[in-house]
Amino acid sequence: MAKAKSAFVCTECGAEYSKWQGQCSSCREWNTLSEVRLGSARPHAPSPSTTGRSGYAGLVSREVVDLGEVDLTEVPRFSSTFGEFDRVLGGGLVPGSAVLLGGNPGAGKSTLLLQTACKLAQSHKVLYVTGEESLSQVAMRAHRLQLPVKGLNMLAETSIETVLAVAEREKPAVLIIDSIQTMHLEDISSAPGGVAQVRESSAALTRFAKQSNTVLMLVGHVTKDGTLAGPKVLEHMIDASLLLEGGADSRFRTLRGQKNRFGAVNELGVFAMLEHGLKEVKNPSAIFLSRAEEQAPGSLVMVVWEGTRPILVEVQALLDESALGNPRRVAVGLDQNRLAMLLAVLHKHGGLFTGDQDVFLNVVGGVKVLETSADLAVLLAVVSSLQNRHLPRELVAFGEVGLSGEIRPVPSGQERIVEAAKHGFKRAIVPRANAPKQAPEGMEVIAVDKLADALDAL
Numbered sequence: 001m002a003k004a005k006s007a008f009v010c011t012e013c014g015a016e017y018s019k020w021q022g023q024c025s026s027c028r029e030w031n032t033l034s035e036v037r038l039g040s041a042r043p044h045a046p047s048p049s050t051t052g053r054s055g056y057a058g059l060v061s062r063e064v065v066d067l068g069e070v071d072l073t074e075v076p077r078f079s080s081t082f083g084e085f086d087r088v089l090g091g092g093l094v095p096g097s098a099v100l101l102g103g104n105p106g107a108g109k110s111t112l113l114l115q116t117a118c119k120l121a122q123s124h125k126v127l128y129v130t131g132e133e134s135l136s137q138v139a140m141r142a143h144r145l146q147l148p149v150k151g152l153n154m155l156a157e158t159s160i161e162t163v164l165a166v167a168e169r170e171k172p173a174v175l176i177i178d179s180i181q182t183m184h185l186e187d188i189s190s191a192p193g194g195v196a197q198v199r200e201s202s203a204a205l206t207r208f209a210k211q212s213n214t215v216l217m218l219v220g221h222v223t224k225d226g227t228l229a230g231p232k233v234l235e236h237m238i239d240a241s242l243l244l245e246g247g248a249d250s251r252f253r254t255l256r257g258q259k260n261r262f263g264a265v266n267e268l269g270v271f272a273m274l275e276h277g278l279k280e281v282k283n284p285s286a287i288f289l290s291r292a293e294e295q296a297p298g299s300l301v302m303v304v305w306e307g308t309r310p311i312l313v314e315v316q317a318l319l320d321e322s323a324l325g326n327p328r329r330v331a332v333g334l335d336q337n338r339l340a341m342l343l344a345v346l347h348k349h350g351g352l353f354t355g356d357q358d359v360f361l362n363v364v365g366g367v368k369v370l371e372t373s374a375d376l377a378v379l380l381a382v383v384s385s386l387q388n389r390h391l392p393r394e395l396v397a398f399g400e401v402g403l404s405g406e407i408r409p410v411p412s413g414q415e416r417i418v419e420a421a422k423h424g425f426k427r428a429i430v431p432r433a434n435a436p437k438q439a440p441e442g443m444e445v446i447a448v449d450k451l452a453d454a455l456d457a458l
Contacts, residue, residue, distance in 0.1 A: 008033040009195040036196040075262070081119035084270060084280040085112070087307070088242060088255050090263015093174070095213045097262065098206045098237065100180075102220040103244035108253050108271070108278055109219050111145070112244065113176050114138065115277050118147040120174055126151075127172035131158040131182030145277040158192065160185050160201050164208055172214060177205065179219035180234075198234060206237050235259060246273070250366050252287065253278065257307070266370070267307030285312040285423055288365040295393055298385030301425070302377030303398045303416040304369050310412065310419040312396065314364040315374065317381035322358040333363030334374065342401060346379055349405030349451050352386060373410040375401035376429065376454060383455065391458070394426040399434070405451040409433035417445060429457055 008017045010033055015026035023030050077092035086092045089099070103109045110133075117126045130138055135156050142149050153170060157163055160183050167175055177183065183201040184192040191197070202218065209216035218238070235241050239261045246253035255269040270281040281287055289301065289312055298317040303310050315334075322328065331339045339361055343354050361378065363369055376399035384391045398416055400408040410416075413434025420428055421440035428445050435447035448454045 007036055009036045011195055034190070034195065036190065036194075077262075078124070080116050082112075082116060082269075082280050083282065084255065085116065088257045088260075088263075088267045088269040089240060090257075090260055090267070093215045094239070094262050095173070095215060096210050097239040098202075098209050098216040098218065099240045099242065100218045100220050100235065100238045101242050101244060102222050104222055107244045107246055108273060109244055110178055111141070111273075112255075112271070112278050113178065113217060113219065114142060115145065115147060117174070117176055118142060118149060118152055121150075121152040122148060124173040125153070125170070126174045126176070127153045127155060127167060127170055128176045128178070129155045129157060129163055130178050131156075132179055147277075158182050158184060160204050164204065167208060167212075167214070171212070174215045174217065175205075175209065176217045177219065179221060180205075181221050202234050202237055245368070246366060252281070252366060254367065264307050268311070285310075285419065288313045288367065289423065295390050297388050297390055298381050300377050300381040300384065300391050301396045301420075302369075302374050303396055303420055304367075304371060304373055305410070305412050305416065310416045311367070312420060312423055313367050313369070315377050315381050316362045316364060317378070317385045318360040318362075319354065319357040319382065319385045320360075322356055324358075327354075327356065328358045328360070330359070331361040333366070333368050334361055334378065338372075338375075339378070341403070342375055342379055343382070345401055345403060345405060345451065346382065350379070350383070350455055352383060354382070354386065357386065371410070372400040373398045373416075375399065376407060376431075379451065380429070380454065380458065383458070392427060394424070395429070396420045396425045396427070397429040397454075399429070399431040399448075399454075401451060407431045407448050407450065407454065417443065429454055 008020045009015070010024040010027060010029065013024065013027040015024055017033060020033055020035070024032050075094050077094055079092050080086055080089065101109050101113065114128070117128045120126050135154055138154065139149070153172065155163065155166055163183070180198060180202055181193040184197050185200050185204065188196050188200055205216055205218070208214065240257065241259040243256050243258055244253055245256060251273050253271040253273055255271065257263070257265055257267045259265060270284040270287070271278040272281055299314060301312055301314050303312055329336060329340055339359065343359065346352050347354065359382065377397040379401060380391065380397055398410060400410055402408055409431040413430060414436050417428055417430065417436060418440055421443045426442060426444060428443060430445060430447060432447040432449050435445050439445040446457045448457060
């Protein structure tokens with residue numbers, strides 16, 4: 001008989017090893033390796049005497065196709081009934097695609113998919129498989145959210161074999177699995193949620209979706225550091241990986257695309273958690289700009305680019321004399337290492353010393369800013385708090401700050417200025433390369449080359 005193979009897989013990052021060891025060399029976590037059976041070894045390749053001179057000639061049945069002759073007909077899409085959801089997906093749901101939705105407990109993953117399923121069921125056949133909740137729990141939530149429940153097919157099951165059999169019989173257009181960590185295959189001995197179960201269950205579901213042209217939507221848990229749980233190969237198998245972010249104390253949720261084979265990456269959708277579920281926010285800038293009536297030092301609005309649109313958000317800085325030998329540097333919504341670099345640039349090229357100050361930075365609304373266009377606005381807010389001077393309420397700023405103190409241009413500068421003008425801002429400090437030939441009506445654009453020029457413009 002063929003000998004069964006086994007490997008040791010890290011439950012945190014999915015790295016594989018041929019033998020057990022105490023620490024994972026990839027993610028540096030301890031005691032996370034578990035043994036996984038890979039099944040029986042495959043038989044050897046056919047002998048040349050039965051298949052031809054090479055041994056594989058008789059197995060080839062497909063022809064090679066020239067790339068220039070491939071049909072470029074666009075894959076048809078259909079709406080998820082949420083405009084913000086469609087934006088992150090790249091324009092809607094693609095038949096035969098696999099979408100993974102992750103997020104912290106309580107972020108609203110099940111709520112978003114239940115709302116989507118109930119509305120989609122009015123025009124498409126939808127099968128919602130719940131492995132964590134009973135059917136009565138899902139029905140009570142749908143009743144509380146006042147959703148149309150007629151037409152939605154429900155199944156409470158954790159066996160992949162049963163789910164695939166029901167899906168083969170029902171032939172749904174959309175198949176929702178909540179969640180992939182509760183599913184299991186009978187021929188795998190490990191417990192549900194383990195590396196082997198998650199990997200093989202996802203592979204079986206994805207294979208069914210591709211063969212039957214079904215939209216597959218999976219709910220995935222996250223680890224303590226905010227990354228998707230399960231093996232890393234799970235993110236390679238699916239077509240789109242989305243992350244729903246937002247704390248339990250915030251009414252706003254952001255849906256960010258981390259991988260998308262059918263659209264732009266890092267697209268952002270904004271939702272508000274209300275009494276009747278999630279409601280899409282079509283104009284996020286208006287929400288994030290709900291500023292206090294009395295202007296305080298250290299507050300400034302910046303224009304960031306998320307996916308395919310500009311968003312105006314407020315950044316706040318607070319500097320206080322430190323009683324510690326090593327002053328604190330705390331950034332919420334921004335990269336903390338980049339904050340330390342910007343403070344060094346401010347000292348070297350702006351002549352302002354912050355080495356004896358605790359620096360606290362916050363992006364209002366819980367937005368995470370990942371691009372470098374926030375550099376200039378961050379430094380201007382820091383200077384405002386350091387000198388305890390108010391910045392004009394109608395002022396916006398954006399631009400990347402280099403180590404030599406230069407203000408570098410950022411993508412889509414014209415669109416950022418137009419978006420700021422739409423919201424009533426009268427003055428903008430921008431990199432010179434982003435300055436338009438003709439500013440929008442009522443907008444004064446101040447183009448700067450160096451950090452010193454921006455400080456003088458204040």
